[in-house]
Amino acid sequence: xxxxxxxxxxxxxxxxxxxxxxxxxxxxxxxxxxxxxxxxxxxxxxxxxxxxxxxxxxxxxxxxxxxxxxxxxxxxxxxxxxxxxxxxxxxxxxxxxxxxxxxxxxxxxxxxxx
Amino acid sequence: xxxxxxxxxxxxxxxxxxxxxxxxxxxxxxxxxxxxxxxxxxxxxxxxxxxxxxxxxxxxxxxxxxxxxxxxxxxxxxxxxxxxxxxxxxxxxxxxxxxxxxxxxxxxxxxxxx
Numbered sequence: 296x297x298x299x300x301x302x303x304x305x306x307x308x309x310x311x312x313x314x315x316x317x318x319x320x321x322x323x324x325x326x327x328x329x330x331x332x333x334x335x336x337x338x339x340x341x342x343x344x345x346x347x348x349x350x351x352x353x354x355x356x357x358x359x360x361x362x363x364x365x366x367x368x369x370x371x372x373x374x375x376x377x378x379x380x381x382x383x384x385x386x387x388x389x390x391x392x393x394x395x396x397x398x399x400x401x402x403x404x405x406x407x408x409x
Numbered sequence: 410x411x412x413x414x415x416x417x418x419x420x421x422x423x424x425x426x427x428x429x430x431x432x433x434x435x436x437x438x439x440x441x442x443x444x445x446x447x448x449x450x451x452x453x454x455x456x457x458x459x460x461x462x463x464x465x466x467x468x469x470x471x472x473x474x475x476x477x478x479x480x481x482x483x484x485x486x487x488x489x490x491x492x493x494x495x496x497x498x499x500x501x502x503x504x505x506x507x508x509x510x511x512x513x514x515x516x517x518x519x520x521x522x523x
Binding site for chain 2: 338
């Protein structure tokens, strides 16, 4: 079975500081990993994905994520946070051995303060 | 904006009633999937449709059913509504059913069951 864990319900960071939102996963085959962002009362917006290749993946709005196979992690990062980055962030995984469902974590609320 | 549109945006039903939610996929996309997002949780996979047939289903009872039409739009039907069905229902489309592809989500339909 595939699953995702986001250990932090909320992350607080000051504007201009680097941010990290953590994600760990569990799959039986190869992982296909995704990050999405959700603003209040809106749908999910795709940020980036890891399928294979370079462990550092760059995405939208200056976000990047680092795939670490030994630690089964896929943490989302940004060098300098903006107040407008405040939102709910979801990590999701598909397993190469299973179907098409995206398994989402429960989400991490990011609050960037001025 | 992703080009995926959902209707209605909000609706209120009572227990035992039936509801139909609608989704128009992004231009060029032939695969539609539906997710349920309960308050404070990540989205949960309901099912996926490709070429008008269901080709994947999550852990949801048969009273959750769907359709995909020749123009790739889709409906989610829920019969015998229960209080726990209150949630944001998200439709997502993609080019083809593949495990490596990202999903493009609509804004969602928020269902309240009283």
